[in-house]
Amino acid sequence: MDKHYLTPLFDPRSVAIFAGSPDHPESLTPQAVLLHPALRAQRYTGTYRFIDIRETSGTLADLAQARADLAVIALPLADVGPAIELAGRVGCKAAMVLSNGVTAEQAEEMKKVAREAGIYLLGPNCAGIQRPPSLLNASISGPLAGKGSLALVSQSGALTASMLDWASNNAVGFSSVVSIGPHTDMDIADVLDFLAADRQTHSIIIYVEGIQNARRFMSSLRSAATAKPVVILKAGRKPEGNQAAQTHSSAIVGSDDVFDAALRRAGAVRVKSFVQLFSAAKCLASRYRPVGKRLAVITNGGGPGVLAADWVNEISLQLGRLSPELAEGLKPQLPELASLTDLIDLSIDATPEHFKLAVAAAAKDKHIDGVLAIFSPRAGVDSAEVAKALAEANRSLGKPLLTCWMGDASVSGGRAVLKEASIPTFRTPEAAVGAFGNIANFAQNQLLLQQTPPPLSALAQPDIEGARLVIESVLTERRKVLTEMESKTLLSAFHIPVTETILARSASEAMMIAMQLGFPVALKIDSPDISHKSDVQGVVLNLMNGTAVRDNFNDMIERVKRLQPEARINGVTVQKMARTRRGREIYIGMVTDEPFGPVIVFGAGGTMIELINDRAMELPPLNQFLARRLIDRSRVAETLGEWRGAHAVDMEALEQLLLRVSEMVCELPQLREMDINPIIVDEHGAVSVDARIVIDNAPQAVSGRHSNYNHLAILPYPARYEQLLPMRGGGEYTIRPIHPDDAQMLQALVQGLSSESRYFRFASAMNELPAPMLARFTLIDYDREMALVAVVKERHANDEGEITETERIIGVSRYITNPDQTSCEFSLLVADDLAGKGIGSRLMEAIMDVAREKGLHEIIGLVLTNNSSMLKLMRSLGFSVKAYPDDPDFRLVTHIL
Numbered sequence: 001m002d003k004h005y006l007t008p009l010f011d012p013r014s015v016a017i018f019a020g021s022p023d024h025p026e027s028l029t030p031q032a033v034l035l036h037p038a039l040r041a042q043r044y045t046g047t048y049r050f051i052d053i054r055e056t057s058g059t060l061a062d063l064a065q066a067r068a069d070l071a072v073i074a075l076p077l078a079d080v081g082p083a084i085e086l087a088g089r090v091g092c093k094a095a096m097v098l099s100n101g102v103t104a105e106q107a108e109e110m111k112k113v114a115r116e117a118g119i120y121l122l123g124p125n126c127a128g129i130q131r132p133p134s135l136l137n138a139s140i141s142g143p144l145a146g147k148g149s150l151a152l153v154s155q156s157g158a159l160t161a162s163m164l165d166w167a168s169n170n171a172v173g174f175s176s177v178v179s180i181g182p183h184t185d186m187d188i189a190d191v192l193d194f195l196a197a198d199r200q201t202h203s204i205i206i207y208v209e210g211i212q213n214a215r216r217f218m219s220s221l222r223s224a225a226t227a228k229p230v231v232i233l234k235a236g237r238k239p240e241g242n243q244a245a246q247t248h249s250s251a252i253v254g255s256d257d258v259f260d261a262a263l264r265r266a267g268a269v270r271v272k273s274f275v276q277l278f279s280a281a282k283c284l285a286s287r288y289r290p291v292g293k294r295l296a297v298i299t300n301g302g303g304p305g306v307l308a309a310d311w312v313n314e315i316s317l318q319l320g321r322l323s324p325e326l327a328e329g330l331k332p333q334l335p336e337l338a339s340l341t342d343l344i345d346l347s348i349d350a351t352p353e354h355f356k357l358a359v360a361a362a363a364k365d366k367h368i369d370g371v372l373a374i375f376s377p378r379a380g381v382d383s384a385e386v387a388k389a390l391a392e393a394n395r396s397l398g399k400p401l402l403t404c405w406m407g408d409a410s411v412s413g414g415r416a417v418l419k420e421a422s423i424p425t426f427r428t429p430e431a432a433v434g435a436f437g438n439i440a441n442f443a444q445n446q447l448l449l450q451q452t453p454p455p456l457s458a459l460a461q462p463d464i465e466g467a468r469l470v471i472e473s474v475l476t477e478r479r480k481v482l483t484e485m486e487s488k489t490l491l492s493a494f495h496i497p498v499t500e501t502i503l504a505r506s507a508s509e510a511m512m513i514a515m516q517l518g519f520p521v522a523l524k525i526d527s528p529d530i531s532h533k534s535d536v537q538g539v540v541l542n543l544m545n546g547t548a549v550r551d552n553f554n555d556m557i558e559r560v561k562r563l564q565p566e567a568r569i570n571g572v573t574v575q576k577m578a579r580t581r582r583g584r585e586i587y588i589g590m591v592t593d594e595p596f597g598p599v600i601v602f603g604a605g606g607t608m609i610e611l612i613n614d615r616a617m618e619l620p621p622l623n624q625f626l627a628r629r630l631i632d633r634s635r636v637a638e639t640l641g642e643w644r645g646a647h648a649v650d651m652e653a654l655e656q657l658l659l660r661v662s663e664m665v666c667e668l669p670q671l672r673e674m675d676i677n678p679i680i681v682d683e684h685g686a687v688s689v690d691a692r693i694v695i696d697n698a699p700q701a702v703s704g705r706h707s708n709y710n711h712l713a714i715l716p717y718p719a720r721y722e723q724l725l726p727m728r729g730g731g732e733y734t735i736r737p738i739h740p741d742d743a744q745m746l747q748a749l750v751q752g753l754s755s756e757s758r759y760f761r762f763a764s765a766m767n768e769l770p771a772p773m774l775a776r777f778t779l780i781d782y783d784r785e786m787a788l789v790a791v792v793k794e795r796h797a798n799d800e801g802e803i804t805e806t807e808r809i810i811g812v813s814r815y816i817t818n819p820d821q822t823s824c825e826f827s828l829l830v831a832d833d834l835a836g837k838g839i840g841s842r843l844m845e846a847i848m849d850v851a852r853e854k855g856l857h858e859i860i861g862l863v864l865t866n867n868s869s870m871l872k873l874m875r876s877l878g879f880s881v882k883a884y885p886d887d888p889d890f891r892l893v894t895h896i897l
Helices: 030-040 058-063 077-089 104-119 157-168 189-195 214-227 248-252 255-266 274-285 302-314 322-331 352-366 382-394 409-421 429-449 464-476 484-493 507-517 546-563 624-632 651-667 738-750 755-764 772-778 841-855 868-876
Strands: 014-018 047-050 070-075 094-097 120-122 128-131 136-139 147-154 174-179 201-206 230-235 270-271 294-299 370-375 401-405 500-505 521-526 539-543 572-576 584-593 595-605 617-618 670-680 685-688 693-695 723-724 731-739 785-797 804-818 823-832 858-864 879-883 890-896
Touching: 014 077, 014 189, 030 270, 030 685, 070 077, 077 094, 077 104, 094 539, 094 858, 104 120, 120 294, 157 174, 157 201, 157 274, 157 685, 189 201, 189 214, 189 370, 201 274, 214 255, 214 772, 230 255, 230 274, 248 274, 255 270, 255 429, 255 584, 270 274, 270 572, 270 595, 270 755, 274 429, 294 302, 294 352, 294 429, 294 841, 294 868, 302 370, 302 429, 322 352, 352 370, 352 382, 352 572, 370 382, 370 429, 370 841, 382 401, 382 409, 401 429, 429 624, 464 484, 464 651, 484 500, 484 572, 484 651, 484 693, 507 521, 507 546, 507 572, 546 572, 572 693, 584 651, 595 624, 595 651, 617 624, 624 651, 651 670, 685 858, 738 804, 755 823, 755 879, 785 841, 804 841, 804 858, 841 858, 841 868, 858 868, 868 879
Parallel strands: 014 047, 014 070, 070 094, 094 120, 147 174, 147 201, 201 230, 230 270, 294 370, 370 401, 823 858
Antiparallel strands: 128 136, 128 174, 500 572, 521 539, 521 572, 584 595, 584 670, 595 617, 670 685, 670 693, 723 731, 731 785, 785 804, 804 823, 858 890, 879 890
């Protein structure tokens, strides 16, 4: 149970090769011609078993001799199915099909055979895998890569081969190389699942052209990025064309923008070019970890340093400057012409020792996150000696060190030294700064990854049922576009402030409404068939008296009928103008992306929204942190503070409005598109002036019993599992899902256990949870796993007698869904001082209820044989207890849900 289900693929003890025989080259496929020499080029740590399906007898005795973990298949298409079936009979748990040109229909047949044989299938149309640590090259991508800690996952065989060729000349090694082709059974999500837990892999780079399932992709990517840096290059950034959009939001949001937002939220970093991917690979291979945005530039030439500083500003990094104290101490040790004002410019007289001293100073400065050393060729200065000085300084730096050795032949010796020292080096300052930007972006995106907002904010409860009734009535009329009145009603149900709007069906009625509301007023055509009112001159603003209202009502009706004669017209809405002298116009929108689902969009509003094209976006659900970051990413954010004599806007009101929109998106799966534009925001608050919403029937998957929020790519915090329970012997405690802020309390629980209790839970003598494990236990994906904590409130008195209240975790139960998607594996832990209070049984019952609701059929676990109290609890809960065949020190406990 401890081994990952893809271990037979990545770390097989033996491999069965179905690729014909080199003795009969005329029968070999092109893939087999490449595969045979690749397999034999190095001494694999396991064993190969070459099987010719045309010659094997298929007898039990014959098959017993061919037992293997992994099957590698490079045969003509007609022989692939039988080979997969035979692989199952010789015990293979995983198989790779390298055969190319397989259609979707043919691939589906192969997948069916693999499922019946109990085999996880990589391929068809893939280029195979390389596993350098075990010297396994079961691929057609070229020679085996060097050993390293970087994993490469690619949906292009050609790019995989190019990347490996580049790596061989740049001292970059790999833990794994996986090439995935079209129509494959095992996708990127499966591979990421393995790499996230793989101890050989410390960082991951991915080339992706498309994903099959957004929820699974996001779950796997978030899991991997929690544990290690992930950098992604995606193809297809610029679609050739977009269909006409019904709302402004759709018009200005492309799927590539949504992919950016998804990767940010998953904690990964996206690069935009093949060159940038190589740059990221260099940094990740050096095992640099997330850092801040402040990059110090050390240079012996002003021009290259200025180019670097310009690019620092261009990509929104910050130039790291030495503190006055450190600069004062360093200055006397440098050449007379050196400058430390912004850049650390050592001047043309810089020696290797000067570079070393500057790096040492940057190492001491807490306001510097990384260092870029730029060397320009100088007569009498050996570039290799400078590189050696940097390599020596790097041993105690403790921060990312990147280098730029400008020139060519004269600095080749220096580049060789840096490569040997695993210090990333680049040929231009811009490339080096961009590489540091990748490291810094990863740190920023990790903050987004750690957010687990609930579907509903802590604000007043919305009228969800009322909103659903509005939607149902519109769908009953076979309409999908809500009128302005209906749209504003929906917003009001979620307490989103809207301008008072009343529908008038005649000119006289409009005049009376306007006089009651007070002037000035605005008139807008109300029609379910008109997407943009201004396109048919269906908006008139700033009407100051009743006569103007009456005349403009009649003119508008006549004009709209002439310009769009088939449109149904309900009437004209009258609303009081939102009077604010220096209010800013913004918009908030929502679009539905394929495949990521709903996306919230924020930016500058008004009539020029498409021209301004200001868009920032985020996947729901949002919390206050995510809402503020979303606002900050927009261009209009610069106008929201004190600006040209106007007061700063009420940012809290704007954030609350975004939280309300997030609530709508989470709770109403029927929403497809939404425009709230313009929203007038000033120092007094925010009000929505106009809104337009497009709906459709909820996706079928959302209507089932176990499908809450299935329309979202990221599941929100499942607050519905919270419950307050009495404790045996007095007092009470709360059971709720875990969240990232629980990390320190969870650590305190583990540290407070007896050594025996820790051993029973972790089968280890650890005294506390290592940082990666602590992050893994608290930052979970609620779609594939669940962890429930039991929490009590404790009161403490300080020396002055003041009473404070703190929370304490006293127990935790969790499950992780197994690859079969029908069962899960559980664990349980309760504080020693509260044993016997019934907490363990309630935590187990609660976690089993969650698993049951998710549609899982069985829950299983491993318990140490000498953990008698746990085994007793399991029996009392109805679990069956059996011997565990793989290890007599454990018992296998199971329960049908």
